[in-house]
Amino acid sequence: MRCGVCCLIFGVCVTPFDIIRIAKATGKKPIEFVGMMSGVAKVERGEPTVLIDNHPALIILRWGLGRMCPFYSEAGCVIYDDRPMVCRTYPFMVKKGKLIDTQSRACQVCWRPEDESGYRKDIKQHTKELKAYRKIADEWNKKGGSLEEFLAFALERAHPR
């Protein structure tokens, strides 16, 4: 519905693969748009926590005012074609082969896609990228470090030269 509600209230979890795509599309350095969220007890899609400065944290898009996504504008998402997989798939997930609502669904109108195939394709890719990210996070968490160090470590592994 493009209401933008989800862009204004959530921490938007990103994987290293999302970060690479956004950096390429915007020309920004990852550290300029990546932030952290700690103290989260539950995640819906199995995003890993990573040890940053000895604290477990989720990697998210850095918040703007309040909890506004830094890429949100009144005209819509300014990185729409390269938005994170969690945005591409929201507010759906696949369970037992069925496209179902996520618990975090915040839509003001309860809509369904006319064609589910795009969502199913994106959910499949997101699942694959999350799996690879969890492996990267497991490796990183043996040592941990700063956010800058994590970004260098994770992006190198997600996109080896």
Ligand code: SF4
């Ligand atoms: S990246 Fe775009 S779609 Fe995702 S939360 Fe931000 S403004 Fe919304």
